[in-house]
Amino acid sequence: MNSEWKTTACPYDCPCACSMLARVNGGNIELRVNPANKQCSFICAKGRRFIKRINDPRRLLHPLMRRGADWVKISWDEALGLWAEKISAAVKDCGPLSVMSFASAGSMTFSKQLIPAFYAALGGFTKTKGTLCSSIGSAGLKESTCGFGVPYVPLEDISTARGLLFWGRNSRHTQPQMAPSLAALRRGGGETACVEVSLSATAAQSDRFWRISPGGDWALAAWLCRRLVDDKRDCRGWRARVVNHGEFLRVLHNADMEWLLAQAGLSEETAEEIYRWLLSHYPVVHIPAYGAQRYLHGDMQFRWIFALAVLCGGFEDARAGLSFSKDEGELFPDGIFKESSNIRRFGVTTWPAELLKAEPPVRVLNILCANPAQQSPDSRLIEEALAAVDFKVCSEVFMTRTAELCDLVLPTSIFLEEEDWIGGYGHSYISRNERVAAPRGECRSDWETYGALAERLGLDLDMRGLFSQMGTDDLRRRPPPRGIAEPLSLGRTMLLEALRLPCAAAGDDAAAAENTGGTPAPRHRSLGAVHQRAKYRRSGVVYGADRQSAGKILSGEKDSGRRQGAHSLRQRRGTYHARGDRPLPRGRYRLGDAGAAGTKQADLRIRGTGEGRALRGVFYNSRKDVTG
Incomplete structure (x- = not known):
């Protein structure tokens, strides 16, 4: 006997939270899309798996x-x-x-x-x-909104924007239910663009795609802020909302623009193209990725992207704001x-x-x-x-x-x-x-x-x-x-009375205490300063590794013996640096605890980077395939 259809929604930690209709049919569960939620057009494989999960013989049924x-x-x-x-x-x-x-x-x-x-x-x-997911970026955004919360732009507003800029967000895989809003944006003459470290599925389907160095999002955002102010194309009302606009402007004017582009890994020609695209597609919604904040300077990544959204008029038009999350x-x-x-x-x-x-x-x-x-x-x-x-x-x-x-x-x-x-x-x-x-x-x-x-x-x-x-x-x-x-409208959180914009560069020591539980190190440095990180940028820097102990490269594909000396690693403020100035040879390496049995589960692949070699690997709490 069939029961009536009832409303439910997927409880997974996913931004889609797809609303569904469900019923029991002959002892089995049936699921279908809830037509009342216009943003949900299908049920993914993980959601459909609940049909079998509820009657799985492995379920715990008793204490x-x-x-x-x-x-x-x-x-x-x-x-x-x-x-x-x-x-x-x-x-x-x-x-x-x-x-x-x-x-x-x-x-x-x-x-x-x-x-x-x-x-x-x-x-x-x-x-x-x-x-493990979003605390660093959220901490930066809460500081930027003077404690108000994390900005969010409803999908209904995104549908009517003229531009949407993904800062590393691969929505095709991580939020596929955005597709109707993106299609509506394009039907209205808008475009989607993507700033990414690689050609993701979302980048491949965007109207524009620009490749950026991992962790360099903040530098591009800072460069764009400076251009908007210099060309007087910034939204004029933003100063009245920002409590530290004078200090922010001084930092911008002292910025070394060439150094910013070097941190972003972009040519001036490419940066100019992004700048022109922003100006010609107002209002633009900025959507940063969860991966973009999984650096020791992840809070600054989000604070600078937020600053760009503010200068682009995010406090006046919600469709020009930054969208990350919300508190239901x-x-x-x-x-x-x-x-x-x-x-x-x-x-x-x-x-x-x-x-x-x-x-x-x-x-x-x-x-x-x-x-x-x-x-x-x-x-x-x-x-x-x-x-x-x-x-x-x-x-x-x-x-x-x-x-x-x-x-x-x-x-x-x-x-x-x-x-x-x-x-x-x-x-x-x-x-x-x-x-x-x-x-x-x-x-x-x-x-x-x-x-x-x-x-x-x-x-x-x-x-x-x-x-x-x-x-x-x-x-x-x-x-x-x-x-x-x-x-249910949750408000347009970019429409705030008080904002605070960043007045520092993103340094290696900008650890977010809310995510690591540690004490944040000083991070207020001039935008024009050449950080210690630049010294090691070509010889290799690994972000997001285990900060509890120093590490060593223990073995390689071509050499089963220990690689130490110039090729060992040392810990410096939570960041691993390659010892010595000469480049590491190409190959695969293993990062392990000094003095501990076994090795960490993190492979290091040595790849060519032009003027030397850089370490490349995947680590806990790090953006995908982070390169120093």
Whole structure:
């Protein structure tokens, strides 16, 4: 027997967040596109995989407790009792900071944002700060908007712009549902252009494509800002909105334009072509890539692109602004998403090392929507950190590697089995997520699990009451959609009263503390300064590598022996430099920890760069195929 079609949306960490209609047909799930969301024209392979995922025989259906090398099925009552006992003991002995939460983006339903209310009622906790995805760029944009938030341009506005400039964004692969907006832009006589390090699928389909050096986006943006000001083609009203316009202009006027182009890897002729294109296609939407901010100077990358958008009139016309992401949580009633004021934060990439030396120690670790043992840097160190924690709990759909390392594993439901809300950070829709099928086995949603744990601990928390507020007519700006996704305008965040533009160049030491968890090094240097990086640019610089220890090139394809001396690496402010001035020979190399057994999982390929050799490789938290 067929059930009725119900509205839901894909919960993956993807800007599309495709709205779908789903139903149960003969015991199987059927999915189709929701016609109410005009930006969703198909369901991708990952989304269609949920049809089989919900009935996968490998799904966890009951709470499991580790007993030696075996797993034993226990009841929810036993699981909650054991969990509460461990938390109570940890809080009594070491305080609430001995309880840590590691949560990521395995499911993006809004109810996951209610979980911090549990820790607020507990009196505090330890958590990670930043993300492996977008924290560096977001930090730069929040600073540029004087704390307001991250700019966003709705796809509906992009459709009517005259130009769209991708700064490394490969939307054809990472946000394919932008296609209708790009087609509408072209029908209106507009063009799309792409600044990229290689000919991506998006670059190949754009009307214009310019190749740039990895990490050189900020330099091109700064060069374009200078040209706009010198030619008096900048939008005249921007100075009234910028709190530091005098300092910004002084920095621009002192800029070494040739040096900027050298950092961008562009000829003056190519830069002039980009400049003319910007002028002839106003308004232009600027869309930076996630990869463009995965450098130690990633915040400056975004701040300079934002500055260019401001000078191009982004505060006057939303279609001339910068679009990166948005916070759908602002649609919900004030106070529904609660967080404790007593929080200890570990960096998202450094938390294992910080946990191992933390005081008070982490006694209980709760993991949900995450699989750090397989998805985060340095899995060996992560396993060491997990082993040091007395009691570990993982809420999961399948027995992942992280779940295998825990003491208690709890079965969680998937979005087709839940009532919830889902929004997208790449479009202006929010979907009511209706329950399509009953949860399998003893699966529960995460908010139900933490609500039950709060009751077992006797905490002053009504999790069900908080959840019910999400479905009331208190949803701001318009009543909540009933059964069909409706477009909800989240505002045009470029229309701000106060902006702050960058007054420094992007240096190698501009580490973003929000992403690394470390203390940011000084980064305010003159745009005309020749950084230490230039000295090593031809002999090889590797960005985004593991910053915990110095590295050495251990072996090569042509020489199985150790390559040291002039070809070893040394660490300098989080950046790896090739020792010596002579170029490295062509070949493949392995980067490993000095004094550690084994090698890092990062290949170095030596490629010709004209006047020498440069290291080329793929590293944690780095833009694809980064070249120094």
